[in-house]
Amino acid sequence: MLNRVILIGRLARDPELRYTPNGVAVTRFVVAVNRNYTNQQGEREADFIPVVTWRGLAENCANFIRKGSLVGLEGRIQVRSYENQEGRTVWTTEVVADDVRFLEPKNRAAGPVDDFGPTYGSGGSGGSSYGGNRQQSMDDPFADDGKPIDISDDDLPF
Template identity: 85%
Template sequence: MLNRVILIGRLARDPELRYTSNGVAVTRFVVAVNRSYTNQQGERDADFIPIVTWRGLAENCANYIRKGSLVGLEGRIQVSSYENQEGRTVWTTEVIADSVRFLDSSKSRAAGGPPDDFRPDNYGGNNNYGGNSYGNNRQKPMDDPFADDGRQIDISDDDLPF
């Protein structure tokens, strides 16, 4: 069986960070994802999808993304139910994200965003809790192969595979 979701969209509101009674961080936010077709008025509709992140990933999301931020995420769908005050069963559906990538450019993050070399996956593992059991997995960021920023690169014909 398979339950995987991949989404790219913009935050509809700021992330909301809370802690469980055991001190585990949990962040909730909503991602607006455009539909691939237009409605009768020629406008694109969007789906507003509730997202939940846990532990280190939750803290990073709360610290580095805001309403309007472009994110890509991967996770699983979770469906739950509860009984409301009238005694009716209410069903909820949300995505439990285990990987969130911050897709905005460094210019759009200039006001308080993460540094250019920040890699969200270096600060949390690839599990349902957004981190490993040993805390944050902080690794040295990879060198940027395009750091020359448009300057000419000296490559000989011998280096090309074709």
Template identity: 65%
Template structure:
């Protein structure tokens, strides 16, 4: 069996961070994902997909994602149900994310296409960050000398 979802869209509002009674962080947000076709008048339709993240990934999303930001989400589809206050059974379909990629730089405001790409993953060992455009400790571009030879000895190579 396979249950894997990959979505790219914009947040409809800031993530909502909560904690379970056991102290586990959970963040919820909605991703607006454009449909691949337009209406008769040329208007694009979108689907609004609820996303849930847990633990360190939830805290990271709550700290860095904002309304309107472009994000990629990987996870699994989950359907759960509960009984509401009126005694009716309510079914909820959502994506439980285990990987969220921030596709716009956090210092760019508005809906422009930023160049920064950060990936945050949840897992048994907590969240981890893999930055695709930033070096840790400073804001210099690690690929600024692209095309120039790199001075490295054979002893430094792992193979």
């Protein structure tokens, strides 16, 4: 039997860090994952998936990611039930992540977000959501400045 989930998406809200009575860290957050198709109005929809992390991973998530952060995670689906205050049984489905990767630099998650992720720089025009005039950070070695790349044929591995 197999129960593995791999997701890539953005946090819909800041992670909530709590501790069990035994002192074990647990963090809960929601990841918004875009669907591969558009609805009848031409808009892309997303699924909002609850995620739980435990122990050191929970503390790292609480310290290093925020709403809008792009993350990749791997884990398992867990379905559980509990009784609410009215005595009714409530069923919940969540992903228990055992690996969370932070897919963008920490300083990048604080900027304005568009369809392709947060833009570089602070203030100014955020640029268009389809690769328009975005401000580029000087510390990003992979920034596209629009100029051709000068690579000799001898440098190519093929």
